[in-house]
Amino acid sequence: MEKNEILRIYGTDYKEMTKTLLNEARLFERIKKGARIGIKPNLMAPVPADFGATTHPEVVAGIIEHLQEHGFNDIRIIEGSWVGDKTEMSFEYCGYNNLKDTYGITLVDTQKESAYETGNGDIKVNVCKCMQDVDFLINVPVIKGHCQTNITCALKNMKGLIPNSEKRRFHSMGLHEPIAILNSCLKQDFIVVDHICGDLDSEGGGNPYHTDCVMAAVDPVLLDAYVCKLLGYEVSDVPYIGLSEKAGVGCADLSTLKMHTIGGDGVEKDEVLPVSHRIIKLKDFAKDVDTCSACYESLMEALERLQDEGLLEKFNSKIMIGQGNRGQIGEYGIGNCTSKFKHYIKGCPPESDDIYEGIKGWIEEQ
Numbered sequence: 162m163e164k165n166e167i168l169r170i171y172g173t174d175y176k177e178m179t180k181t182l183l184n185e186a187r188l189f190e191r192i193k194k195g196a197r198i199g200i201k202p203n204l205m206a207p208v209p210a211d212f213g214a215t216t217h218p219e220v221v222a223g224i225i226e227h228l229q230e231h232g233f234n235d236i237r238i239i240e241g242s243w244v245g246d247k248t249e250m251s252f253e254y255c256g257y258n259n260l261k262d263t264y265g266i267t268l269v270d271t272q273k274e275s276a277y278e279t280g281n282g283d284i285k286v287n288v289c290k291c292m293q294d295v296d297f298l299i300n301v302p303v304i305k306g307h308c309q310t311n312i313t314c315a316l317k318n319m320k321g322l323i324p325n326s327e328k329r330r331f332h333s334m335g336l337h338e339p340i341a342i343l344n345s346c347l348k349q350d351f352i353v354v355d356h357i358c359g360d361l362d363s364e365g366g367g368n369p370y371h372t373d374c375v376m377a378a379v380d381p382v383l384l385d386a387y388v389c390k391l392l393g394y395e396v397s398d399v400p401y402i403g404l405s406e407k408a409g410v411g412c413a414d415l416s417t418l419k420m421h422t423i424g425g426d427g428v429e430k431d432e433v434l435p436v437s438h439r440i441i442k443l444k445d446f447a448k449d450v451d452t453c454s455a456c457y458e459s460l461m462e463a464l465e466r467l468q469d470e471g472l473l474e475k476f477n478s479k480i481m482i483g484q485g486n487r488g489q490i491g492e493y494g495i496g497n498c499t500s501k502f503k504h505y506i507k508g509c510p511p512e513s514d515d516i517y518e519g520i521k522g523w524i525e526e527q
């Protein structure tokens with residue numbers, strides 16, 4: 162498989178599809194004998210994969226079986242859920258404890274890891290120490306929309322390999338530049354993409370859109386550029402892609418891309434996904450200054466409910482959210498970072514239900 166290729170396969174037996182895909186890509190030939198292999202899924206929260214937010218365990222099972230059948234047995238799954246949720250709950254609810262028992266592999270929770278400093282140039286990043294024991298990293302992201310960065314796939318999924326304190330710092334730096342730097346100093350060697358039923362608008366899922374596809378790629382920049390096209394964005398709408406390209410992580414030029422569908426008729430058809438950008442429209446109601454993902458997702462979920470009930474248009478103030486509001490005063494705020502505001506919803510991150518009830522109360526008072 163070449164660097165400018167994306168292989169894809171469609172079907173509903175996700176484990177067997179993945180194994181067919183990896184045999185076609187000849188993944189086993191890329192890995193040195195005796196290598197310590199890390200698999201990085203997306204388990205941002207304890208929600209099942211059919212919710213549209215997390216990596217299907219069947220895909221990871223297919224990867225593990227491919228590796229074990231080719232004599233690779235030093236395998237660990239490495240992940241850290243987003244700020245506000247516990248990885249150990251995600252491992253349990255998303256079916257990864259079962260994978261551990263079935264295949265005798267190790268689960269590594271990066272929320273419990275200490276970190277080492279790395280980086281190129283002026284900006285340094287703190288990466289979890291477990292990554293020093295990985296020789297070959299297989300990234301297994303889910304294709305999803307994202308309320309702050311528009312899309313999330315291979316490049317952003319690497320954020321699960323840094324501690325929570327560093328995730329907060331990334332948000333305070335605007336996400337794009339640190340994501341590019343993280344990718345420039347932490348290489349993903351192979352990517353298996355769960356494109357089975359990701360939510361096209363939200364990182365947290367809730368509205369899965371079924372495509373029943375698993376893909377394989379080598380270049381995370383080219384893959385993410387392709388995901389922009391799939392979700393109706395320009396590559397320039399997701400600055401970390403261009404920044405990663407500049408940092409030498411890969412190539413964002415889609416004219417170089419070669420698609421190959423396994424079991425296809427040889428004619429590569431463009432996939433057509435419904436483009437709603439539903440969450441983007443809700444962003445107008447809030448002002449975000451360096452907000453953590455879980456906090457922003459909770460707000461968007463609450464705003465969506467209020468909009469569905471026809472209440473949101475009745476609220477005529479801006480809602481402030483994010484770490485940039487710490488110590489500031491204001492009117493309406495979300496999360497403990499806005500604790501000095503006249504009205505604010507407690508929590509770090511606050512629950513979506515609390516935000517919904519809180520804003521509903523503000524609307525009634527106005």
Ligand code: SF4
Nearest residue numbers: 453456496497498509
């Ligand atoms: S309250 Fe502030 S620190 Fe806590 S999750 Fe929200 S933005 Fe992040």
